[in-house]
Amino acid sequence: MFHVFKAFPNNIQALRDINIHIRKGEFVFLVGPTGAGKTTFLKLIYRGMLPTKGQVIVDGVNLARLKPSLIPYLRREIGIVFQDFKLLYDRNVFENVAFSLRVVGTKNSIIKKEVNDTLNLIGLSHKKNANPHRLSGGEQQKLCIARAVISHPMILLTDEPTGNLDPETSWEIMQLLFKINIWGTTVIMASHDKLMVDRAQKRVVRIENGQVTSDTLKGIYSKSC
């Protein structure tokens, strides 16, 4: 991101002059108080919205210049785990994970293999016939992750994926995200969970009031989150 500003119509400056470079394969935490701009930051990356000013460049492409017809291709490279992205409660776990592959007309035999591989990776194979309603909070979160990584995205954006989970389950989710990261996906995770962020020992970018106030990569990490 180069000199990125994002203002909302009510004159809220959600992001102000953000300059940040995230390399392929990195694992980055976004921390900061509520309303700081973390979710807005994530939304700019998948072109959920455009910046008011500045450039958001993903894999060499300035998203403001991306033709609308190419947006689906960008989104295919980006897995998203946001709390407001609902699961399909009228389908079982397998079908929730299979959904994005079905939409693009993938062959059944490939869907079966990919979904089973992903459920194995995530540790949800034993629940593949269950309805999402019948999963625990941690299992639902795992299902959201499975759905997001089924297409082997280049980038995974996660917004508070461990919110409302107990410390043990949260750490399990973290291990899963580390695994996905080690296999090549860049992971950007917004979190309020200070213990988790400290324990993970990854790059931490802190946003306060729309501005980056510290970045451990640059050795200016000062405060806790």
Ligand SMILES: Nc1ncnc2c1ncn2[C@@H]1O[C@H](COP(=O)(O)OP(=O)(O)OP(=O)(O)O)[C@@H](O)[C@H]1O
């Ligand atoms: N669609 C919108 N319209 C107007 N204002 C918005 C919109 N989305 C976010 N904002 C405002 O922009 C600021 C940043 O919001 P954002 O959701 O990015 O914060 P956050 O760091 O993710 O907070 P939290 O930790 O509570 O999730 C807030 O003041 C918020 O009210």
Ligand SMILES: [Mg+2]
């Ligand atoms: Mg948020």
